[in-house]
Amino acid sequence: MPAPALSSRQASVAVLRFGRFAAMGAVAVLILIAGVWASWGTAQHVMLTKGRERGTVEVARCGQDTCSGPYAPLSEGSQPRARVVLEKSVAVERGRTYTVVMKPGSDEAVRSGPAGVLYAWVPLGGALLLASVVVAGGLLRTRAAWVLGLSGVALLTAAFVTV
Structure with a gap:
């Protein structure tokens, strides 16, 4: 009798883990989409001249x-x-x-120019930083979180320096 209870418990843990992964993945993707959306309103004019x-x-x-x-x-x-x-x-x-x-x-x-392009993408830089926290904490993917976070910092720093 204990064997079916153990497999049922493992199944529920797997379902919860998948649910957390799906929910946090969706939140991270939504944050990144919002960052691109917020940036594109200005970036399209600067990049497609x-x-x-x-x-x-x-x-x-x-x-x-x-x-x-x-x-x-x-x-x-x-x-x-x-x-x-x-x-x-x-x-x-x-x-x-x-x-x-x-x-x-x-x-x-x-x-326009490099300063205008980088300044237009500042909202994406903030979204990258925020998504890195979600990826690290919710998805437990520290390498991906570091890549996202450092990309956001690089973008924001480049914008600050050029503007």
Whole structure:
């Protein structure tokens, strides 16, 4: 009689282990998808510049969340504008000139070049760090967690240094 109880116990442990693995794997994947989704809104404009308006913005004034200034075109077909809006961040200073890509159909500009690309992917860097904790604690995969965590740190550090 003890043999069937032992195999039933082993089966329930295996089911619980699989359930934990599936749940934590799903959480880690959702975190990474959310990081890519949050980054792609800006990154697509910076990375896929073919056919987009490219130019420079000299920041004239900054508000609470945005900075603005005149736009000087660098690409063919782009028109100069008296005022475009640039998201305010720690790296945007009044009086400096930045290379930008215009979002289609708006007066919003996004920083271009290596600094713009790395800054656009900052949400993914945070997601990598968060997912590494889930992978280490929930999935017990320490090597994968270290890879995720160090990738997030590298991305965030590179963005901080270049911006």
